[in-house]
Amino acid sequence: MPISVERSLLIIVVCGLVVFTTRAIPFVLFSGKKEIPEIVKYLGKVLPPAVVGMLVIYCLKAVNVVKFPFGLPEFIAVFVVIVLHVWKRNNLLSIGVGTVLYMVLIQTVFA
Structure with missing residues (x-):
């Protein structure tokens, strides 16, 4: 079953946000002085x-x-x-x- 372009783009954006968030969490939690x-x-x-x-x-x-x-x-x-x-x-x-x-x-x- 083929999926639409919009759904494909949504999947890509959600995956990108999840990867970015998981990569950013350590920098937020353990930033600088902690x-x-x-x-x-x-x-x-x-x-x-x-x-x-x-x-x-x-x-x-x-x-x-x-x-x-x-x-x-x-x-x-x-x-x-x-x-x-x-x-x-x-x-x-x-x-x-x-x-x-x-x-x-x-x-x-x-x-």
Whole structure:
């Protein structure tokens, strides 16, 4: 069922307002003179590594290590991501190279 142009524009505007509001709330709540609560500082430290860990587990959960290619493309790509990240400390570079390498491996080497 196609939707009208007006409805599409309304959806875009509402989504934009929601994104803007959620991005602006921390600046309003923790502006200038107010001290950031300890729980927020703690969550800022522990959540990023926890989320990355969950993403790694989610991405590797379906790897079959008893059937060809025995998870080799995944583990090669993970190894390259780890080495690049330790070496260069650049998230975009390590994730980008790991993703491209994984795609090359599954499309050509282990196809």
